[in-house]
Amino acid sequence: MALVTTKEMLRKAQKEGYAVGAFNANNMEIIQAIIETAEEEGAPVILQASQGAIKYAGLDYIVAMVRVAAEVASVPVALHLDHGTDYYQNIKCLRAGFTSLMYDGSKLPFAENVVNTKKVTEMAHACNIPVEAEIGQIGKMGTSDEPGVALERVKETMADPEEAAEFVKQTEIDSLAAAVGTIHGCRTPFAKLDIPRIEKIRDLTGVPLVLHGASGANDEEVKKGIAAGISKVNIDTRIRIAFVKKIREFLPLHPNEIDPRKVLKPAKEAAKEIIRDRMRVCGCSGKA
Numbered sequence: 475m476a477l478v479t480t481k482e483m484l485r486k487a488q489k490e491g492y493a494v495g496a497f498n499a500n501n502m503e504i505i506q507a508i509i510e511t512a513e514e515e516g517a518p519v520i521l522q523a524s525q526g527a528i529k530y531a532g533l534d535y536i537v538a539m540v541r542v543a544a545e546v547a548s549v550p551v552a553l554h555l556d557h558g559t560d561y562y563q564n565i566k567c568l569r570a571g572f573t574s575l576m577y578d579g580s581k582l583p584f585a586e587n588v589v590n591t592k593k594v595t596e597m598a599h600a601c602n603i604p605v606e607a608e609i610g611q612i613g614k615m616g617t618s619d620e621p622g623v624a625l626e627r628v629k630e631t632m633a634d635p636e637e638a639a640e641f642v643k644q645t646e647i648d649s650l651a652a653a654v655g656t657i658h659g660c661r662t663p664f665a666k667l668d669i670p671r672i673e674k675i676r677d678l679t680g681v682p683l684v685l686h687g688a689s690g691a692n693d694e695e696v697k698k699g700i701a702a703g704i705s706k707v708n709i710d711t712r713i714r715i716a717f718v719k720k721i722r723e724f725l726p727l728h729p730n731e732i733d734p735r736k737v738l739k740p741a742k743e744a745a746k747e748i749i750r751d752r753m754r755v756c757g758c759s760g761k762a
């Protein structure tokens with residue numbers, strides 16, 4: 475079917491108490507892995523592209539690949555911009571065919587984040603496209619970061635529930651990425667979610683909440699987060715780890731292999747296993 479927006483998808487998830495998995499679309503094999511798994515699981519799915527992925531693969535390539543993937547699929551598929559830090563990046567994605575946007579002004583002062591986010595929602599809503607935005611700061615793991623140090627840092631940049639409520643009211647965003655304990659790029663799941671904070675943000679804002687950096691949270695944490703109001707769970711790092719690990723394992727065993735298709739096929743299968751597992755943890759299997 476044609477691409478759908480995340481609006482209905484996330485409202486349904488919010489109402490029924492599960493989360494939709496949002497997976498980063500970085501290349502053709504990963505896009506195929508996401509769509510095939512969503513089909514097999516009967517799950518609605520969000521493919522998202524970061525500015526880095528757009529730079530790597532090209533905006534038009536990403537839209538074309540995801541559009542074709544969605545058209546052959548029988549489950550609802552949305553194409554979302556992940557962490558668009560620029561107003562014009564959002565416009566370009568809207569025009570190219572994205573069906574969901576994100577403006578990330580989390581590094582800006584609150585007032586500036588509000589003004590910029592509102593500009594994006596006004597533009598996107600004119601075309602019936604929903605917008606996600608960020609409050610608090612969801613950090614990123616440095617290569618030499620110790621988990622304990624990272625967790626301490628995370629506490630300082632969590633979203634303030636009252637501020638989140640004001641932010642949603644003023645910007646009229648459709649979903650909220652609030653910093654609630656996770657960090658981007660964690661290679662092991664050590665993050666601890668601040669559940670009372672999630673519940674408070676849920677009660678004060680009413681919009682579906684988005685968990686970024688969910689690769690770094692274990693199953694129990696993710697499930698508790700969903701029960702508290704998370705409706706979209708972003709997964710990238712776990713797929714990266716599985717995909718590249720498989721390539722690393724394959725190459726020494728097949729030193730004479732020169733066919734990229736044979737190298738990438740097992741990597742795609744490994745990505746599918748991760749995606750399937752995350753969909754089941756999110757509770758979105760069978761919800762298409």
Ligand SMILES: [Zn+2]
Nearest residue numbers: 658686687708
């Ligand atoms: Zn993120």
